[in-house]
Amino acid sequence: MQDIDAIDRTILSILSQEARIPMKSLAGRIGLSRSATTERVSRLEKAGVIRGYRADIGQLEEGTIQAFLLVTLKRTPSIGVLDRLAGFSAVRKVSSVSGQLDLVVEVEVGSINALNELRNEVATMDNVEDLTTSIVLRRDIERS
Amino acid sequence: MQDIDAIDRTILSILSQEARIPMKSLAGRIGLSRSATTERVSRLEKAGVIRGYRADIGQLEEGTIQAFLLVTLKRTPSIGVLDRLAGFSAVRKVSSVSGQLDLVVEVEVGSINALNELRNEVATMDNVEDLTTSIVLRRDIERS
DNA sequence: CGATGCATCCGGCAATATGCCGGTTGCACC
DNA sequence: GGTGCAACCGGCATATTGCCGGATGCATCG
Numbered sequence: 325m326q327d328i329d330a331i332d333r334t335i336l337s338i339l340s341q342e343a344r345i346p347m348k349s350l351a352g353r354i355g356l357s358r359s360a361t362t363e364r365v366s367r368l369e370k371a372g373v374i375r376g377y378r379a380d381i382g383q384l385e386e387g388t389i390q391a392f393l394l395v396t397l398k399r400t401p402s403i404g405v406l407d408r409l410a411g412f413s414a415v416r417k418v419s420s421v422s423g424q425l426d427l428v429v430e431v432e433v434g435s436i437n438a439l440n441e442l443r444n445e446v447a448t449m450d451n452v453e454d455l456t457t458s459i460v461l462r463r464d465i466e467r468s
Numbered sequence: 469m470q471d472i473d474a475i476d477r478t479i480l481s482i483l484s485q486e487a488r489i490p491m492k493s494l495a496g497r498i499g500l501s502r503s504a505t506t507e508r509v510s511r512l513e514k515a516g517v518i519r520g521y522r523a524d525i526g527q528l529e530e531g532t533i534q535a536f537l538l539v540t541l542k543r544t545p546s547i548g549v550l551d552r553l554a555g556f557s558a559v560r561k562v563s564s565v566s567g568q569l570d571l572v573v574e575v576e577v578g579s580i581n582a583l584n585e586l587r588n589e590v591a592t593m594d595n596v597e598d599l600t601t602s603i604v605l606r607r608d609i610e611r612s
Numbered sequence: 613c614g615a616t617g618c619a620t621c622c623g624g625c626a627a628t629a630t631g632c633c634g635g636t637t638g639c640a641c642c
Numbered sequence: 643g644g645t646g647c648a649a650c651c652g653g654c655a656t657a658t659t660g661c662c663g664g665a666t667g668c669a670t671c672g
Contacts, residue, residue: 337557339523343487346629346659357651362630364649375524379483382519392565392572394538406608418609421536421602428536428602458565458572465554465562490658504621506659614672621666629658637650642643 328373331356335364336373343377388432389459390416391439393446395427396454402426405451414442472517475500479508480517487521532576533603534560535583537590539571540598546570549595558586 328336334354338345351361368374397405401420409415409429417430429446433439439457447455472480478498482489495505512518541549545564553559553573561574573590577583583603591599 336523336525340525341520341522343521343523348629356649358629359632359652360650373525376485377487378485378522378524379480379487380519380522381480381484382516390563392563410609415609417607419534419536419604420606420608421604423600423602425600425602427608428604456567456569458567458569460563460565460572462564463561465550465559492658501622502658503623503661507620616670616672618668618670619666620668622664624662625660626662627658627660629656631654631656633653635651637648639647639649640645641647642645 328368332364332368332373335361335368339365339374339377388434389436389439390430390432390463391460392458393427393429393431393443394425394456394458395429395446395452396424397426398451398453402451405449408449409446412442412445414438472512476508476512476517479505479512483509483518483521532578533580533583534574534576534607535601535603537571537573537575537587538569538600538602539573539590539596540568541570542595542597546595549593552593553590556586556589558582 331354335350338350338353347362347365348358350365351358354361356364365374395405405427406418409418409427412431414431414433415429416432419428420426421428431439431442433442439459443455443457446452475498479494482494482497491506491509492502494509495502498505500508509518539549549571550562553562553571556575558575558577559573560576561572563572564570565572575583575586577586583601587599587601590596
């Protein structure tokens with residue numbers, strides 16, 4: 325009742341992408357009977373591993389623009405930059421990464437103008453060495 | 469046909485909480501027949517308002533590694549690359565972007581080895597010109 | 613005005629999926 | 643060997659789905 329084994333992981337990965345799949349099809353994919361599959365799923369639900377099932381709703385607002393700001397800093401870490409980024413409501417996510425880059429900043433703005441302003445703000449921060457802006461043209465894959 | 473009316477919004481709010489609810493029950497809650505409800509839902513799906521249905525998974529593994537793969541393609545678009553990316557369960561999100569880059573791929577893997585393998589797979593795809601891997605060292609900001 | 617097209621709704625029927633249950637198997641433990 | 647248990651399977655009655663024909667309201671157009 326306790327382990328999350330390989331089959332459970334398969335179930336979770338399938339359900340996290342296709343939550344409305346019939347139990348019978350799920351059973352077919354993992355090679356178990358329907359009843360065994362149903363039991364596993366309801367165990368996962370009761371154990372709280374599966375918290376629920378959600379429809380993934382696209383953005384209702386038509387005019388929003390998403391973009392990535394790829395930031396290289398002059399020196400790391402940079403608390404100041406992070407604090408200032410956190411101050412922008414357009415900033416959705418900031419990740420510190422390894423390699424040439426230092427920060428990947430995901431933003432969501434209402435217009436190209438807003439993006440340009442944000443870009444300028446970030447580019448002129450003290451510790452920012454380089455900044456590449458990539459506008460999201462299309463969201464090709466998005467999971468959980 | 470194109471409006472998202474009050475009924476649609478009700479449908480979305482119910483489905484975003486209980487994605488596996490039978491269409492019949494959903495119909496009962498919003499006061500429409502089952503077939504009309506089904507039609508509305510599938511319209512919302514086709515219009516891309518509903519992107520999919522996801523199981524909401526509680527805490528899974530602790531030791532996962534997240535990374536960005538910054539991909540430059542030889543030519544765009546590239547259906548083949550997208551299809552193959554979709555085949556990797558580690559791939560969480562793929563965005564087509566403007567600028568020097570073409571794709572921003574967000575991945576989540578269990579180990580550095582898995583990341584390297586994935587990186588190699590992607591790097592050797594026909595249409596991939598250049599690939600930069602940036603491992604997420606820290607998630608600094610994350611907003612719903 | 614009447615005809616046409618269209619979006620939306622309803623209900624019905626066959627096919628499919630689900631809930632529930634009894635029965636089997638493998639395994640650990642005394 | 644006997645008992646308890648977790649996990650599996652299949653079957654049957656019931657619920658849900660996919661698919662269809664048909665009704666209704668409404669705008670358009672000759």
